[in-house]
Amino acid sequence: MTPSSVDASSPAVPAATRRLPGWLGWLLLVVALAAVVTGIGMRDPSPPDEPRFVLAARTMIETGQWLVPHRGSEIYAEKPPPFMWALALSYGVVRDWRVAFLLPSVLAALATLWLVFDLGRRLWSPRVGVYAAAALFACLQFGLQAKRAQIDMVLVALTTLAMWGLLRHLLRGPAWGALAVAGFAAGLGTVTKGVGFLPLLVLLPWLATSRFASPRVTAAAPVSRWRWGLLALGFLAGAAVWLGPLAVALLASNDPALPDYARHLLFRQTAVRYADSWHHVKPAWYYLEVIATMWLPLALLLPWLIVGWWQRLRGRERALWLLLGWVVLVLLFFSASPGKRGVYLFPALPALCLAAAPLLPALLERRGVQRVLAAWILLLSLLLGGLGAAGLAGAVPRLPEIVAERALDPATVASLLGWLLAMGAGGLLLGIVALARRRHAGPATLAFSAVLWFGMGLGIGPALDASGSARGLMSAVGARIGSDAELGLVAWREQQLLQADRAAVDFGFRRPWHEQWREAQSWVAGDPGRRWIFVLDEAMSPCADAAQAIPIGRANRRDWLLLPGTALRTGCVTPPLADETGEAGDPDGDDA
Known part of the structure; x- marks a missing residue:
């Protein structure tokens, strides 16, 4: 076949392909x-992005407002709604957000x-x-x-x-x-x-x-x-x-x-x-x-x-x-x-x-390619397995710092390290097979990918769920304030509103913190004995009695406080706060 007669409609098919x-x-x-x-079904929505989209989809279902997505009380204008529609449709079919999202x-x-x-x-x-x-x-x-x-x-x-x-x-x-x-x-x-x-x-x-x-x-x-x-x-x-x-x-x-x-x-x-x-x-x-x-x-x-x-x-x-x-x-x-x-x-x-x-x-029949794929499997497996083994042996210097930053409990850390070790061990076996029987390097690579995704789905994701999704944090909030209390959010993140065990009130998401506090103080004044404010520690208002603030937990690498409504001083106006961003971090910069 001459070059001039070659066309995409009739390419040569390698013999190795026909033998597959x-x-x-x-x-x-x-x-x-x-x-x-x-x-x-084994984890909840976690940052980045997932809680935001699920929250918008849930709001669509609850309010019937399908055209314009909302993030709490504010319009969410960073992404069009079709993906949120897909999430809402999935929920309509399975009726379980853990599965639907x-x-x-x-x-x-x-x-x-x-x-x-x-x-x-x-x-x-x-x-x-x-x-x-x-x-x-x-x-x-x-x-x-x-x-x-x-x-x-x-x-x-x-x-x-x-x-x-x-x-x-x-x-x-x-x-x-x-x-x-x-x-x-x-x-x-x-x-x-x-x-x-x-x-x-x-x-x-x-x-x-x-x-x-x-x-x-x-x-x-x-x-x-x-x-x-x-x-x-x-x-x-x-x-x-x-x-x-x-x-x-x-x-x-x-x-x-x-x-x-x-x-x-x-x-x-x-x-x-x-x-x-x-x-x-x-x-x-x-x-x-x-x-x-x-x-x-x-x-x-x-x-x-x-x-x-x-x-x-x-x-x-x-x-x-x-x-x-x-x-x-x-x-x-x-x-x-x-x-x-x-x-x-x-x-x-x-x-x-x-x-x-x-x-x-x-x-895949060339030795160089087979060796490269085997090396890929072995190196990544050694990295995963080595990290898991070293962590379990207490030989990872930064591990305590990471654990503290993410507020992970010992059982969660042990589970994560155990899964890393298991994924690494499975990969090592596949890498050895790929080296010993080089013609199996391709299938071994696919099997290793499956090991990674099974490990992520069964182990890594569920282990990080309580901390990453803020489910653990918001469960603690609900237990602390009691079932009859009302909850307001200042300087909040989407996963917290999503995981709240009651219909929480927000005072804007992008709005500057001092403006959120102004609305929150007005809301609290309506029933200070039953109303609580959940707030990022960095966004605490000088109009609140800091002695009454309750550290409620750490999630998503930030510390969060609970403030009873009685802790807010009447007539005090919260000024613009130092390093104020209007939100607990970049709200949309991590969009997919």
Whole structure:
């Protein structure tokens, strides 16, 4: 086959790929399902982000206000509501927040794996699809996001669905239905988290490589070019899921808060945040560091992959031109913004795994690759196991400081260290297998990823739950003030309102602390004998009798106090406080 005749629709399938047992795809699906699902129902929402989104979803259910999310009494204008709708829908199905809050991420992770498999199957072969899904499952960032209730896993599922539809049409088409689905997924992704339009950038490398198309593919080009409007119509329909009701509400409502909400979300949190970010400012090369760490172990194979890609790109394999060209465009897009977070690049990972999949069967037969994967398993296992063993032996110098900072009890610490030791031991066994029987390095890598995610779901997450979710802290608050008391929150965090055992009153979240105190004092004056204030120790008002303040506990690396209403002096006005931020830390800088 000459280079000029090579097309993405007919790439060569390596012999090693054809020899792959057919049952391996089903085994991967079962392992991935078990690893991702494990841990659901065993912990509560924990920072970052999870309590905020669950609180907004719970408020939607309780108030019937679905269009504009709220964080307590304030409008939450940092993210659009579709992800909160998904959380609320999940709760409506299972009626248990401990289960419901992780369901959207779990389903999105499984959908992403299936889409990657199906696209690999359509572009190359079913066996390549298995390798693509396996590569994605093995990457650290995929597992970490699949087990968190953040927007990004859902965004990646929508992004991958859009790429699935676009590449089906562009490389295997015409497939007009798939093109419309791609547009809808991109539009819905855009109103889920801003950057959902990125899959549309794949049209640029497609146009740039149009001369690579074989006569058969050229003949399949659409005669009715108006049908390309299905992509735009699909995009508008997806975006209208939220923007449509918002536009109607803006036209019908006289509430000035609604235009302010739309303006802040559509402009400040999108264009301004991208062009002139006010936090998470990183250097231009930051995402190379993300690739080298969060995309392990696939990143370890990049020296071999780049050589293989170069050969195939020279052979004009159009599918690789589109996949790799799109990954580069996404990398450039995010690198151009001063504000950077590792999770922003996550939507490009499935495409990179797809591009790697045709090469992986042959690479996994090379001794150098096998040794690198075995070394990856052994090194990470030694790190985890060594940390667990050293902690149990009391040989970690900073461990007491970390334990005190996070207010972990001895039983929790012992459980965490025990799980680290167990994960490390399991990984060591797999690493030894990978060294002794090098042809099993690939399966051993997948098994090690499963060990990590089982350990996270069954051990690490539940052990950190009481402290991280503030469940333990708020349980202590409820026990201390009694069932008949009323609770107000000053300088609070979302997990505290979420975990309160009663309908707590807040006085704003972003508002400066002294303004929150002004409202709190007015509220307390209505019934000082029954009303209590829960407050961050740094935000204590000089109008309160400090001698009556009760240290109630430490959570999320901060100390918290309870103040009886009788401790507030009548007529006193709280002045602006030193180091006042209006919140207990950056409320939205850790958004996913």
